[in-house]
Amino acid sequence: MEEIVLQNKPKLIKWLSLDHIIVLQHVQAKKLITMSQYRDLKEMKAKDRVIQLLDIILERGENACRDFLYLLKEDDVNEISPELSDWIKTVDTEDQKTEKDKGRECLNRPIQETTNMTEQSGIQVTCKNSASGGGSIIAPVITGGNLSSFEMNTTVAPSGRQVVQTNYQKSDRDCEHRPIQDYQRFLKENTSKLIQKVKNFDPIIDDLDLHDELVANVRAKPTDQEKMRKLLTCVNCESIAKDLFNALCEHEKRLMNELLKRY
Template sequence: MEEIILDNKPKLIKWLSSDSELFLQYVQAKKLITMSQYSELMDMTAKERVIIRLLDIILGRGENVCRKFLDLLKEDDVNEISPELREWIKTVDTKDQKTETDCKRRKSGDRPIQETANMTRHSGIQVIDQKPDRDYQQRPIQDCQMFLKKNFSLLVQNVKNIDPIIDDLVDLHPESAANVRAKSTDQEKMRKLLGCVNCESIAKDLVIALYKHEKHLMNEMQNNY
């Protein structure tokens, strides 16, 4: 899906720029971008720059988000922005072939080899890594807030890739996200971010984002949890 967007990026910029503000509303409604990213895009004045930045954000969020973005373009209310877009998107196959294959295996009673190889169980935590490129699936930790609290020091000392993690926290208040980004060091950012985790839903989103961007560290902590 990323290659499809990248290969057709100039065309998408041309097609979507005709009504970039309306298109952003659809993108936000599908939660393909965070509130801070939405605010950033709405502050931009040049329509083409808005779409260029939007496509870069989508591409940076991985295969699953790219697929959802292309599925959005298939909706009639969306692709009426451009006749060329409407004709082109009809030719794009967004079906997840891996998911379809796994579903067939499950119906027949078989478990995918990769899933079996990467399944770990420890102290009630189960994580499945089915990650082709940047895609992954995770079974939730039973108490994400407790997990983060117990690993507070390790997270503050070791997490270095803070901004992409913040981008994935769609339920984090924009003001809180801005306060985290304003900190000057990674340690200060992570300490501030953990301080913003005031409910289980945000804690769960943060754990998922950490598994995505700090997989090795999270696996280490999981094994010792």
């Protein structure tokens, strides 16, 4: 979507400049720009206003460009130019959504409409084994889904008997590999502890792909506890809950390992 906007930027400038005021109102109504950006754009000349608007949309990335193209599909917007109306009908925005995009959409759905997803986790172990003098090696079987660091050294004794030395080291990030069936439920059951004990809030929210307005509302809270409480009330989608779970594992390893031991 970003590429489509960029490639057609000269045409969009021409079309949208025909009624830049109504375009700006629709963009603001869809919350594609902040109030500060809206005020700055109002002070500009018509053509400069459209150019700056498109630059803002492009800077915000793929999701903002897709939302902008959705907006252009609305009759109230594209009727300002017959050429724009004809062109936007040829733009396919439906089949280009990524899983992350779908996850972000869940933030706008009522909680009862969301569904739980079952995640599968696994581990890959690479072993390099060899034997000399006619010896043979039978590959061992490894079971368990909570391994995160695994080393296996295999040697062959003079008798031809296989000797396997296994070295397992537990990583601080084991929580990322812990199979969780319901991330929303995990966060809900641990809400109190997360609010009380999460200290590295800023890098956690930086890892989440959330709308700018939501991020601003959360960051506006005066303490990390209130920020975490506000964030948890906004997570009503399983995919966003999973992203938050992984961000917590990254930045609050000890806390998450403690919570997972009891879960």
